[in-house]
Amino acid sequence: xxxxxxxVLNLAVIALLIGVAAADTSSPAAYTNHTVGATTxxxxxxxxxxxxxxxxxxxxxxxFNLGDFLIFxxxxxxxxxxxxxxxxxxxxxxxxxxxxxxxxYDGGNAIGExxxxxVPLTVEGPNYYFSDADDGAQCAQGMAFEIVVxxxxxxPPSLNQPPPPPYVEPPxxxxxxxxxxxxxxxxxxxxxGSARGANVRTGVFLFLLCGFWVLV
Numbered sequence: 001x002x003x004x005x006x007x008v009l010n011l012a013v014i015a016l017l018i019g020v021a022a023a024d025t026s027s028p029a030a031y032t033n034h035t036v037g038a039t040t041x042x043x044x045x046x047x048x049x050x051x052x053x054x055x056x057x058x059x060x061x062x063x064f065n066l067g068d069f070l071i072f073x074x075x076x077x078x079x080x081x082x083x084x085x086x087x088x089x090x091x092x093x094x095x096x097x098x099x100x101x102x103x104x105y106d107g108g109n110a111i112g113e114x115x116x117x118x119v120p121l122t123v124e125g126p127n128y129y130f131s132d133a134d135d136g137a138q139c140a141q142g143m144a145f146e147i148v149v150x151x152x153x154x155x156p157p158s159l160n161q162p163p164p165p166p167y168v169e170p171p172x173x174x175x176x177x178x179x180x181x182x183x184x185x186x187x188x189x190x191x192x193g194s195a196r197g198a199n200v201r202t203g204v205f206l207f208l209l210c211g212f213w214v215l216v
Contacts (some may be wrong), residue, residue, distance in 0.1 A: 031067040036129075036145075042074035042117075044131065044138045047132050051142035055129075059145040064121055065152025067159060070129070072117040076108030078131045078138060079119045081111075089128035089146065092136035104132075120159055121149045 029052040044051055058128050072080050083089055083102040094102055107115045123125065130144035154160075 028063075028065055029199050031065070031069075031153065031156065033069045033071050034062055034064065035071045035073060037073075042072040042078055042080070042131070042143075044078055044133070044141070044143055044156050046077075049137075049141055051138070055142065055145035062147070064127075064147045064149045066121055066124055066149060066154055067152065067156045068121045068149075070119040070121065072105075072115075072119065074115050074117065076111060076113045076115060077133065078143065080105040080119065081130050081132050082119055083128045083130075084123055084126065086126065086128065089130060089144065092130060092139035093132050094143070122155060122159055124149050124151055 036057060037058055040053040042052075042055075061201075074080070081094060081102065081104050082096065083094075085097065088094060088097045088102050094104065104210075105117045105119060107113075113133060125148065126146060127149050128146045130139040132139055133143075134174045
């Protein structure tokens, strides 16, 4: 039986290694909805002063990619804060947060009203989440976690929208344009009246002159 040459064996090994590497780095087949805290949800127990789950542990068991969603099953006693600013995250409050990197997902009009809050993952890299309810006490007691978002399939068309154009101040009003005063209006009226009166007098004069020539 003929044996393959060493060159053929080397090519086969290289092809196998390339295939394994490609399998390890391949993108996910679909986008994923991650229910935060799994069946426990996103809740804080005010009686025991603890979060209902270890959210950091939950996050460490997940793989997050652009286009995925975090689903917060909660109620209006908690808040959902998303930030890309680690300083804001560590502070557990949003007093000094910027509108450009920190977002609050509101909902509910009554205390304890059930809510489902979907949060899209649209920025690659570190993302931070917490509840700033009770002046940040919930966050300090475990209502917080951080994740790292990978590129994956990239953003789907539904989320890959250009940002809105920046706000532009309207041009100032022209200070040279002034509203006509009542005196200006009266002068205009009198000038127009004088012109109309002169035209009437000229017409009467021409009429009488024509009549005079007829009589002559």
